[in-house]
Amino acid sequence: MSGQAPGAPRAAHLGGADPFRASDGTVPYLARLREARVRPTPGEAPGDPSALAAAPDLGPPVPEVALEDPQPRDSWFDRVAGLLLDRDEERRLEAAAARLGAGAYDRLGLSMQTCRRTLALFKLLHRYYFRVESSGHAQIPEKGSAILAGNHGGLLPFDAAMAVVDVCLRAESPRLVRTIVERWVGSLPFLNVFYSRVGQVIGTRENFRELLRGQELVLVFPEGVDGIRKRAADRYVLQPFHVGFVEESIRNRAPIVPVAFIGADDQAPILYDVKPLAKLLQLPVFPVTPTFPLLGPLGLLPYPVRYEIEYGEPFRFFEEHPPSVIGNPQAVREMVEQVRGRIQSMVDRRLRARRGRER
């Protein structure tokens, strides 16, 4: 030990200059040591102050540099996206992405650049292919965490994609919807990367909580795989719901907005599910549709059905029940059935209206 007082200029062998002082020139080490404190996250207690005081800073801060996207925005993808999106839509996307901050990727893998490119493409599907009609956007909370719970149908999740585009481009306050997807999607090459970059998240409780804690708008299909597995004869009949979304809604005080999708069940009606083949290929379903496997992979593409999306009045179970109700499976099941009943009635009403129009 050199025997010097803490913080005193040391190291005569360095030419009499304290390396920290020499490098930033102004602030002495002790002052910097006092500044080496931790900024607590909002709403969270800071760590042990004595431990923090003992931790010295690790040298002069490196200089701030201008932020730059790691993927340059001059690819032809971006030029095409720029042509497809008008100024208002760009502004809406930027407003929806504002919560991401400076980083190019969020912790769950979302990339705003990929989102922009995808939105430009799916906008065309939303407007010209599926000709989406939507109503009830006022029911979507403008800020804070919320859960969109809808009926699921169709082999490929175009219902989710249309909801994402719809909320981003048509809601009064544009938001980026994060969809919860099945766990097996994570094992699919290319698709897992695409889903991750456009903000879809593998359906684990931890991920769900992470999104709600981050004040995100989360879209769930509580029917799960049963929703896409149902045959044409069972179209628009909601399958039993999983209960996790209600539990997380109460735990995180997030309202549940029921969403009815009309059209998804018609986009690829399943005539038969070849279960042994699905099991062999480790897929949730191996469908036989009017076009698949007859036309090969192209047969999986959805038919150009007209989509209708309706957002219903939110459920706020957390205002009526304490968090301890999560421990009561019967009560949670009743709440889940309320949501399911509401969505089923919205779907039935829309279907009746559509049939009336067709006549």
Place this chain on the structure above:
Amino acid sequence: MRRVLVSHVDSRLARRLIKALYHDPQVELVLGLGTGPVPGYLKPYRDKCVYQRLDLARPRHVLNLFRSERFLRTRPDSVIHLPPLRDVRRVPGKLPAGVAETRYLLEECKQRAEIERFVHLSSAFVYRAEPGNANVVSEEQVLDFDAVSEIRAWVDADLTCQAELKNPEFRVTILRPPTIVTDAGGVLQSPPLEGPEAPLGFDPMLAVVSERDLARALLLALHGDCPGIYNIAGRQVFPRSVLARALRDSAPRAFPRLFSSAASFAGQTLDLFRGAESGCRRYGFALDTQRARVCLGFEPQYRIEIHGSDGRIDTVALR
């Protein structure tokens, strides 16, 4: 005042740590261990730092260290055990295991009453990465016991230290950082960025931490009275492809790389590597650092930036 023994001081991270320990008024003396001759960077710090050359993987060397005059003179009361970290860009190939080193060092330290604290730098790649994983994993995540030998060695070293977590007289702290980014734009300890090309169709998100933040976390673990396991990570996550491109752009291209890329592509197409591959090459995750924030007071103070134009990796101060 602490007297600290630091292993593998010949690594890049150790350089940052030794500098911080040297300027830490709470640290009286540092005994650095390494396998080679005295690292040049230690010379300015010689009034506070002592160096001992030895091979920790040899039990006789470790035993001799604890009986040596140098050790008895310095009498360390804390140990920071760093693995032999290397820059993935410069030293291709596998890292030494380090399980035996950890075990020998831990056993000897346990028997010395004066040594109270043992800080072990593990890795976040000990966690099992699967398609159904949470995207943000906590310290409770299952470890990858089926991993390739290199990662399995980290798991074993981690478990060796975990066995002492409940020892009331010997405080063990385990830090698990993800990919470490140095100030010079290099990357330490990142299996997904080493070896052959990534599997086709997978691009895992990799959490990163600045070497400055990690050195700070080591100091907090040394001074704080919080034994346990902590994830240490910065705020950013990057796809593997972005980090790999940045590293490739800033390093000279080796001619055999063309062959390895072709061989890797063929291997992936034929699914030859599935058995030997670790999940971390396909599935990524960010780290939940809440425990480190609350208990250690760790908060990242640096941000990692990757510049698309020239593939440069920068460490940027957050304040």
